[in-house]
Amino acid sequence: MATGPPNYKIILCGEYGVGKSSIFRRFMNNTFTVESGKKSTVGLDQSVRTFDVHGQDVKLTLWDTGGMERMSFIGSSYYRGANAALLCYSIKNKDTFTILSQYILDIVMNAEGAKIFLCGNMADAEGEDMVNETDIENFTRECGNVLSGTYKISCKDNEGVTEMFRDMASVLHAEQIGRMTLRKSLNVIKPGETPENNMNDAKKKCC
Ligand SMILES: Nc1nc2c(ncn2[C@@H]2O[C@H](COP(=O)(O)OP(=O)(O)O)[C@@H](O)[C@H]2O)c(=O)[nH]1
Ligand SMILES: [Mg+2]
Numbered sequence: 001m002a003t004g005p006p007n008y009k010i011i012l013c014g015e016y017g018v019g020k021s022s023i024f025r026r027f028m029n030n031t032f033t034v035e036s037g038k039k040s041t042v043g044l045d046q047s048v049r050t051f052d053v054h055g056q057d058v059k060l061t062l063w064d065t066g067g068m069e070r071m072s073f074i075g076s077s078y079y080r081g082a083n084a085a086l087l088c089y090s091i092k093n094k095d096t097f098t099i100l101s102q103y104i105l106d107i108v109m110n111a112e113g114a115k116i117f118l119c120g121n122m123a124d125a126e127g128e129d130m131v132n133e134t135d136i137e138n139f140t141r142e143c144g145n146v147l148s149g150t151y152k153i154s155c156k157d158n159e160g161v162t163e164m165f166r167d168m169a170s171v172l173h174a175e176q177i178g179r180m181t182l183r184k185s186l187n188v189i190k191p192g193e194t195p196e197n198n199m200n201d202a203k204k205k206c207c
Contacts, residue, residue, distance in 0.1 A: 005050060005057035008172045009081055011111065012062065013103045014088035015096040016069045019121035022155035023088065024064040027165060032155055051169040058169045070106070079110035083172055084148075087118050091152065092125040097135060104146065115148040115175070117168055124154040 012020040025031050028047040045064040050057050063082075068074045085107045089096040100118075107114055118140070120131060140147060148171055153160035 005059045007059040007061055008083040009061050010084045010086055011078055011082045012064050012088060013085050015099060018088045018090040018096045019155050020088050021064055024062060026155050026161045027062045051166050053170050053173045058173045060165060060169055076110055082111040082114040084115045084117060085111060087116055089120055090122045091120045091131045092122050092127050094129055094131055097131045116146055117149040118147050120152045121155060123152045123159060124157045
């Protein structure tokens, strides 16, 4: 079986215009453009980057929506097998924040087991009716333990983007290691064993 660094799939979620493609471009080749609008390429975009997590290579594959923001347009392949969803909003647009619970529903329904991270983009912006700390605290409380991380970034100023992905890589990998350790300690299936003969062994031991 092919082995290599673990690879975690992350999907970008959130309203049109919050900066998902800008996050994607920062991730892919560390660029920023003021251009908005739907992608020129058709379909979904993916990019892979490797991060160092405590001396181990961990790959993240980031998926962008290609301009089809809602589940109904995007299709289930986008969500399928996702290890994480980056729930994006624009700090300078409250509407993109208040709608997030709908996106959480999409994620929970279509990407079972995916960890959800909250990302406020456009931290460089200044204005009147911005998403503030109280809004974020209230939302985080309402979400209970649904959120695995909360970040504020600026794609424009390149603030916090790499740190965010490094943290996500570390959280996702720690969870995976935890799951593997648990499986090992439960001794569910030993190498070369099938669940059936493992059961038979257990029966032999107890009878
Ligand atoms: N001021 C500011 N503008 C940004 C930032 N990130 C993205 N934008 C702009 O917001 C607009 C929408 O970004 P885009 O990445 O296309 O959003 P998407 O529709 O969610 O993919 C573009 O004009 C970007 O240049 C940011 O951090 N700060
Ligand atoms: Mg986009």
